Structures are given as structure tokens and as C-alpha cells.
Amino acid sequence: MDVDASISARRTCETHDWRIGENGGMQVVADRPVIGIFGAGKVGTALARLLVASGYDVLMSGSPRQTALDLLIAVVAPGARVATPAELVAESDVVIVAVPFGKAGTVPWIDFGGRIVVDAMNYWPPVDGHIAEIDADERTTSEINAARSPLARVVKSLNHLGYHEMEDDSMDAGSPLRRALAVVGDDAGARAVIARVIDDIGFDAVDGGPLANGRALEPGHPAFGRELSAGELEAMLAPAAHLAA
Helix, strand or coil: CCHHHHHHHHHHHHHCEEEECCCCCEEEECCCCCEEEECCCHHHHHHHHHHHHCCCCEEEECCCCCCCHHHHHHHHCECEEECCHHHHHHHCCEEEECCCHHHHHHCCHHHHCCCEEEECCCCCHHHHCCCHHHHHCCCCHHHHHHCCCCCCEEEECCCCCCHHHHCCCCCCCCCCCCCEEEEEECCHHHHHHHHHHHHHCCCEEEECCCHHHHHHHCCCCCCCCCCCCHHHHHHHHHHHHHHHC
């Protein structure tokens, strides 16, 4: 390799994130990654509208029980593309899981190796019922989900605001009332990719550190459902980081 090619390759490594390809090799994640969303409910479609409006290529996969999914997406999330679960995994750089928590086991976690996976779910007993194994587990719900796919780069985000707030609260960068969203995960590169996505869709991203810090984002905990600035959210995550250490 000549000097110019070597410099170009090094710059590519420095400015892009990477994922594990199907053959085990490393593949570059583009500056604007393809995003796949599992879940075509209110959360998934609200996210799809924001992402499409921000210039992202978005794929969606819904429940097998959802009839006429193509028509639904064309109406409520125009610009997004319907895909089978296998197609979504194969074509996406980032996968957002936005199904009801009780349906998390229906998602093909084992196929997510090398992908950045956003856990946007919430364990909510009034909706999901009490799940004994979850209640007894000391890990955060995202740590539990991450264990389903050890090679996935799991982050917790997009779960601590309501679907009805996603579009209403989206603001341009620099807006004084811009709402902050946290990104937590054990992979710093994955956190950085999702932080860029969050900024693109109209929110200030706060790096919340490791996945264990996601406790603060869960229902019943400090940051859940609250409209916070970046500084306010950082302050709430600091105690969580201390407790997780």
C-alpha cells in the first residue's frame, strides 16, 4: 500500500464506526447508518417519521399478526420501508428494538452480532404484568437483553420519553429549550453513533456511560418521563454511575 492509500485508510478508521460482517470481517458503518426498527407500534412509527425526516434510510418489521403492514407504514411512516426480520437485520447498521417488553423474546437477538442495537423498551408491570424472572434479576433490563446477544453492541436510549413527545419535543440544535436524551452502553463507539442520531432527530444527547447506568432511565427512576436539559440529565446520571461502579 502506498503512503497516500495508507493515510486514507487510517482516516477512514478514525472517522467511521465499524460492525462485524456476516463473514466475520469488519465493515464500515456509514456516517448516516441504515436503521432498522423492530416494532411498528406508536413508538416505532414515531421514531421512523423523525428518522426519515432527518434523511435516514429506515426499515421496519412488525408483528406477524399485523395485517397490511405495507399500507400501515405508507400511511403513518411514509418513506420507511417494510422488511422481513431477516432482511432488516441483513441491511441495517443500527437496530432499534421498540416492541412491548413482554414481546422481547420474539425479536431475533442472536442475529444481531456486530450490530449496534438500541433497546428502547420499558418493563412496565401495569402493561406487561409482573415477570418473575425480571423482578428477581438485579441487572438492568437492558443488561438482561444484552445477554441475549453477546456480540451485539447494545445501548439503552429513546425509552425515557413518550411516543407522543418524540415529534412535539424535537427541536433544532442550539434551541434553549431542547430536550436531552441519554445514551448508555458498554461500547463507547456505539454510544457515539447513537448520540449523532439523537442530535439529528432533534435532541441533545448525553453520554451516560456503561449499560448498568440505564437504571436511571427505567420507569420509576429519576430520568424517566422528565423533560430535562443536558445539564440536568447529566446530574441525574452521575449518581447512577457511582452506584454502578
